[in-house]
Amino acid sequence: MSIIYVLIPIAMLFVLIAIGIFFWAVKSEQFDDLDRQSVSILFDDETQASKVSKDQQSTDSSKP
Numbered sequence: 001m002s003i004i005y006v007l008i009p010i011a012m013l014f015v016l017i018a019i020g021i022f023f024w025a026v027k028s029e030q031f032d033d034l035d036r037q038s039v040s041i042l043f044d045d046e047t048q049a050s051k052v053s054k055d056q057q058s059t060d061s062s063k064p
Contacts, residue, residue: 025031
């Protein structure tokens with residue numbers, strides 16, 4: 001029964017830490033735009049690669 005006196009403060013400490021981490025995440029805008037962040041990893045390289053390939057094609061087509 002005496003273990004309860006140890007476990008309850010430890011549980012309360014974990015809850016306080018979890019609440020602190022949650023508010024830190026909200027303040028640092030981790031939850032603002034969930035859709036764009038999940039998709040941006042798929043399209044960032046493709047757009048840069050397509051720009052480079054288009055630039056190369058335009059320079060190649062301008063050569064005689």
